[in-house]
Amino acid sequence: MRYLKIILLLLLLSSLYVYGQDRMLVFGMVRNPVDDNKPITDTELRIIGYNTVAEAQDVKAKFEAWQKAGAEGFFQDFGLIIETTPDLGYYEIQVYPNGALLLVYPSAEVQCKLVPVNGKNEINISFDLSRTLDESIVSAEIDARPVIEDIDVGGNYLRLSGTYPFPEKRLAKKNSRFVMQYFVVDGEKRTDTLEFRVPIVLDGDEYHATQLRRMAYKGERDPMFGYADSTRERLKALGKKYILDESFSSVTWRDSIYLDDPDKFVLIPKKLWLEDYNRVYFSDTLYEDTKRKINRMRFLEYSLEANNLDASLPEYRRRATRTKVDDVRDLSLNFLPSSAKLDPSDTLGAKQLAGLRNDINNLIRNESEGYTLKTLFVSGVASPEGSLDKNNVLARQRMSFLSDQLLSIIPRARQERMVKNFSSRVAGWEEVADLLWADSLKAEAGKIRDIVARHPGRPDAQGAAVRALPFYKTLIAERLPKLRTVKVEYTYEVYRELTPEEIYYRYKNDPSYTAPGTVLPLYEYYALFQVVKDTEEFEALCRSAINAAEKSGDRWPLPANLLASSLISRGEADTTILAPFVEEKKMVNQPWTDFKTGRKYTVNPDAVVANQVIMMLGAKKFKRARQLVYMKGLPTKYEYLKTITDCLAGKKPDQHTYEVLSNTSPRNKVVMAMAMGYMPRARKSLDELDESDPITHYLKAQYFSLDAKMRGMNKYVNMDMFSPERSKMMHELVKAFQLDPSLKNVAAGDAWILEDFYEESLKVLEDPSLLELEYCY
Amino acid sequence: MKHFRTLPALSVVIVSLWLFLGSGVASAQQIAVKTNLLSWAAMTPDIGLELVTGENTSVGFSVFGHKNPYGLKSKLVVVQPEFRYWFNGRPLIREYIGIAAFAASYDMTISSHVYSGNAIGLGFSGGYVFSLGPRLGLELSAGTGIAVFRQKQYWVDDNYDAYFFGKTSTVNSKGYKLFPVKAAVTLIYIIR
Numbered sequence: 001m002r003y004l005k006i007i008l009l010l011l012l013l014s015s016l017y018v019y020g021q022d023r024m025l026v027f028g029m030v031r032n033p034v035d036d037n038k039p040i041t042d043t044e045l046r047i048i049g050y051n052t053v054a055e056a057q058d059v060k061a062k063f064e065a066w067q068k069a070g071a072e073g074f075f076q077d078f079g080l081i082i083e084t085t086p087d088l089g090y091y092e093i094q095v096y097p098n099g100a101l102l103l104v105y106p107s108a109e110v111q112c113k114l115v116p117v118n119g120k121n122e123i124n125i126s127f128d129l130s131r132t133l134d135e136s137i138v139s140a141e142i143d144a145r146p147v148i149e150d151i152d153v154g155g156n157y158l159r160l161s162g163t164y165p166f167p168e169k170r171l172a173k174k175n176s177r178f179v180m181q182y183f184v185v186d187g188e189k190r191t192d193t194l195e196f197r198v199p200i201v202l203d204g205d206e207y208h209a210t211q212l213r214r215m216a217y218k219g220e221r222d223p224m225f226g227y228a229d230s231t232r233e234r235l236k237a238l239g240k241k242y243i244l245d246e247s248f249s250s251v252t253w254r255d256s257i258y259l260d261d262p263d264k265f266v267l268i269p270k271k272l273w274l275e276d277y278n279r280v281y282f283s284d285t286l287y288e289d290t291k292r293k294i295n296r297m298r299f300l301e302y303s304l305e306a307n308n309l310d311a312s313l314p315e316y317r318r319r320a321t322r323t324k325v326d327d328v329r330d331l332s333l334n335f336l337p338s339s340a341k342l343d344p345s346d347t348l349g350a351k352q353l354a355g356l357r358n359d360i361n362n363l364i365r366n367e368s369e370g371y372t373l374k375t376l377f378v379s380g381v382a383s384p385e386g387s388l389d390k391n392n393v394l395a396r397q398r399m400s401f402l403s404d405q406l407l408s409i410i411p412r413a414r415q416e417r418m419v420k421n422f423s424s425r426v427a428g429w430e431e432v433a434d435l436l437w438a439d440s441l442k443a444e445a446g447k448i449r450d451i452v453a454r455h456p457g458r459p460d461a462q463g464a465a466v467r468a469l470p471f472y473k474t475l476i477a478e479r480l481p482k483l484r485t486v487k488v489e490y491t492y493e494v495y496r497e498l499t500p501e502e503i504y505y506r507y508k509n510d511p512s513y514t515a516p517g518t519v520l521p522l523y524e525y526y527a528l529f530q531v532v533k534d535t536e537e538f539e540a541l542c543r544s545a546i547n548a549a550e551k552s553g554d555r556w557p558l559p560a561n562l563l564a565s566s567l568i569s570r571g572e573a574d575t576t577i578l579a580p581f582v583e584e585k586k587m588v589n590q591p592w593t594d595f596k597t598g599r600k601y602t603v604n605p606d607a608v609v610a611n612q613v614i615m616m617l618g619a620k621k622f623k624r625a626r627q628l629v630y631m632k633g634l635p636t637k638y639e640y641l642k643t644i645t646d647c648l649a650g651k652k653p654d655q656h657t658y659e660v661l662s663n664t665s666p667r668n669k670v671v672m673a674m675a676m677g678y679m680p681r682a683r684k685s686l687d688e689l690d691e692s693d694p695i696t697h698y699l700k701a702q703y704f705s706l707d708a709k710m711r712g713m714n715k716y717v718n719m720d721m722f723s724p725e726r727s728k729m730m731h732e733l734v735k736a737f738q739l740d741p742s743l744k745n746v747a748a749g750d751a752w753i754l755e756d757f758y759e760e761s762l763k764v765l766e767d768p769s770l771l772e773l774e775y776c777y
Numbered sequence: 778m779k780h781f782r783t784l785p786a787l788s789v790v791i792v793s794l795w796l797f798l799g800s801g802v803a804s805a806q807q808i809a810v811k812t813n814l815l816s817w818a819a820m821t822p823d824i825g826l827e828l829v830t831g832e833n834t835s836v837g838f839s840v841f842g843h844k845n846p847y848g849l850k851s852k853l854v855v856v857q858p859e860f861r862y863w864f865n866g867r868p869l870i871r872e873y874i875g876i877a878a879f880a881a882s883y884d885m886t887i888s889s890h891v892y893s894g895n896a897i898g899l900g901f902s903g904g905y906v907f908s909l910g911p912r913l914g915l916e917l918s919a920g921t922g923i924a925v926f927r928q929k930q931y932w933v934d935d936n937y938d939a940y941f942f943g944k945t946s947t948v949n950s951k952g953y954k955l956f957p958v959k960a961a962v963t964l965i966y967i968i969r
Binding site (some may be wrong): 175205206208210212213214216217276277278554 | 807813865866867869870871908910912965969
């Protein structure tokens with residue numbers, strides 16, 4: 001018994017060992033408890049599988065340390081891992097039974113969650129996505145009236161902030177709940193709500209306690225509880241007061257709203273209310289719109305050049321492959337009656353035969369150039385008048401004549417290596433009936449069919465009866481030649497790489513090359529890329545090559561990158577072209593092997609990634625551009641691209657960025673100084689700008705306006721009438737509008753330009769005499 | 778003590794009334810256990826239950842009693858149901874008013890007098906609950922009403938039963954009085 005127990009124990013341990021050695025499929029749903037437990041469909045969420053819990057814990061600790069250190073950009077050190085993203089909330093991943101899953105957004109904003117697998121196949125996960133609450137703060141600051149700060153544009157994000165003071169003291173109570181819900185509405189249509197933001201919810205202590213009681217101590221039964229708890233935790237972590245009571249007198253909010261198009265005009269209404277156990281006893285609504293925004297990088301000068309792949313590399317070069325060509329000829333040959341000789345008067349037939357012999361001869365002569373004749377099928381048909389036996393003999397004789405004509409020019413060695421067949425037959429009288437029927441001579445056709453039916457299998461008897469028909473000479477005899485046909489089918493193969501010039505010659509002279517829908521061999525596209533110079537033609541060629549590669553299942557980034565480079569040079573953007581060739585989950589320039597074909601290639605070539613980043617910037621998809629530019633493995637030669645992307649995507653520039661970009665142009669010196677708040681440097685740098693440039697004058701006006709704002713001036717009219725700054729800023733703005741009227745629209749939406757200053761400038765623009773009378777400069 | 782036999786019957790009636798009042802509750806509501814600290818100070822153990830019956834209402838039921846506390850000759854058992862209305866919108870917190878009743882059976886000697894009998898009472902109560910946390914509360918309550926009693930009342934040295942010459946002794950004192958139906962400092966624990 002004792003030994004049996006030992007054996008059983010060993011078996012159990014070994015099964016655990018085996019169990020632990022194989023990956024298993026783990027699946028489940030990922031839901032957001034704060035959003036009514038809805039499945040998380042956001043594809044930015046990554047679910048990463050680790051072999052052991054310890055490994056996952058290490059990565060989690062690194063990630064959290066990176067966040068605490070005030071991380072920027074995207075965390076990249078998740079290690080070599082297996083990962084997936086949820087599809088409509090559902091995920092599947094292969095992981096070891098004693099491993100762990102890490103749920104994470106790879107940006108600095110969000111928490112991550114570790115879930116040990118513990119041998120389970122199905123793991124449903126709750127993941128709190130209330131990341132925007134990080135930026136929402138409720139405080140006890142006292143202020144007189146709502147203050148809504150200017151909206152700051154950072155890439156695709158609009159950064160909002162403001163303070164709302166309660167109109168009465170002691171409005172908040174410990175048995176009350178405060179809720180602020182704001183949402184984003186389309187500014188043009190006004191009825192389209194684009195997004196509901198996560199609400200700010202803060203409970204008084206007593207409210208919180210009694211609310212828990214009402215929900216039988218399951219807070220998740222209250223839809224707002226998750227938001228209230230999150231707000232508490234966030235405020236606690238920030239060291240702020242986190243419980244609503246009578247001392248609360250105002251609310252401060254901060255949020256970042258993502259917009260695909262940051263220039264889109266949206267409204268942001270905010271509804272807020274205070275409720276106790278019985279009723280909403282206070283409510284209010286605030287409105288904010290995005291007409292006027294701060295855009296620090298609006299006038300940033302930069303030049304991003306397209307990046308090219310090395311087309312000479314084998315993985316981008318395409319070579320000719322063996323091509324098979326079919327050719328079919330229908331010949332109309334007239335022979336002398338009862339003879340196998342051609343009628344000398346049949347010039348057309350002679351010409352056709354000569355042409356056919358010439359073509360076959362060319363194939364034979366060009367064997368050295370890659371042409372190979374592979375098959376030759378000739379079939380002939382004779383008309384049915386006369387004796388069947390004689391007709392058969394005659395048909396064979398005529399076919400023999402033809403075979404001699406064709407085979408005499410084909411060397412024996414080639415004949416032995418090709419398939420050939422010569423056949424002949426005599427047409428039946430029912431085929432004559434078909435000809436008559438086709439010409440709508442249905443009665444006559446019917447009579448011939450009757451004759452055939454009366455004499456089945458006896459063509460001679462049929463012929464005699466047909467010849468006795470009254471319309472034989474008039475209708476039948478003239479149609480018999482149509483049945484006398486010869487069909488020649490031959491195939492040949494071509495295996496020769498044409499030179500780029502030959503290809504280009506064909507491209508220029510053969511209409512079939514450029515006909516819509518024409519698909520050329522890929523190596524011909526490759527050659528044409530080197531010789532086609534016209535931009536429009538070149539881009540059309542690239543698009544055609546992309547389609548051809550796709551149809552042939554060939555993963556070929558070269559034409560896509562060439563097209564992208566051409567568009568970038570023209571200042572256009574199309575992010576769909578390079579999208580199939582950028583895989584974010586892999587590194588830049590990662591070597592890869594196609595397991596089906598064995599072909600080796602490079603995933604995410606750096607030139608392709610860089611071009612896609614530039615396209616994304618051009619399409620104002622700044623967030624996506626930033627994700628790509630931080631892909632692991634991007635060479636350091638793209639640091640400038642990274643810097644520009646960071647700035648345009650709204651990352652606050654650091655000192656290094658300031659120094660790099662301010663040295664790139666005099667205008668950038670001003671732009672970067674103002675973005676950093678270095679007003680004296682900006683003032684000094686303004687004098688170095690070109691006076692003939694309207695943007696110079698605009699920047700000067702902007703500087704004075706911003707300077708006034710920074711010194712507490714919210715209104716232009718409040719500035720000292722006799723101050724030189726006031727005169728200068730008006731003069732500069734009007735000058736800018738005079739030189740470039742489109743700057744009026746820019747100023748209308750520029751929050752750095754005082755609003756009444758802008759309105760005054762329009763008046764002065766209409767009546768310049770106002771400038772001279774009132775504004776001494 | 779024969780009069781104690783009537784107590785079970787009274788309790789059945791009172792509990793039934795309590796259950797009836799609470800029967801409007803269709804789904805699980807809050808249930809709290811409570812104990813009157815003042816009773817304990819009087820060496821009279823007290824235990825009660827309160828069931829939330831609606832957004833503003835609750836019913837409670839308490840039982841307390843003692844035997845010879847602090848050396849006094851006294852026996853007491855009281856059952857006390859109560860119906861409460863909470864003003865602020867959530868039961869078991871802040872102010873309420875209520876209708877309280879009690880049924881008591883007692884046998885006590887006070888200043889050479891023996892009082893032995895039963896009493897029932899009905900009156901108004903009111904109080905305030907301070908929240909000490911999600912599950913704890915402290916209640917201050919008081920109430921007054923009318924108590925109707927039937928008792929034997931006699932001097933300590935009297936041999937009261939001897940006056941009935943072998944027959945069952947009967948009460949000699951009935952009446953009603955204005956009486957406090959409630960006075961409590963109660964600790965509440967919400968169990969669910």
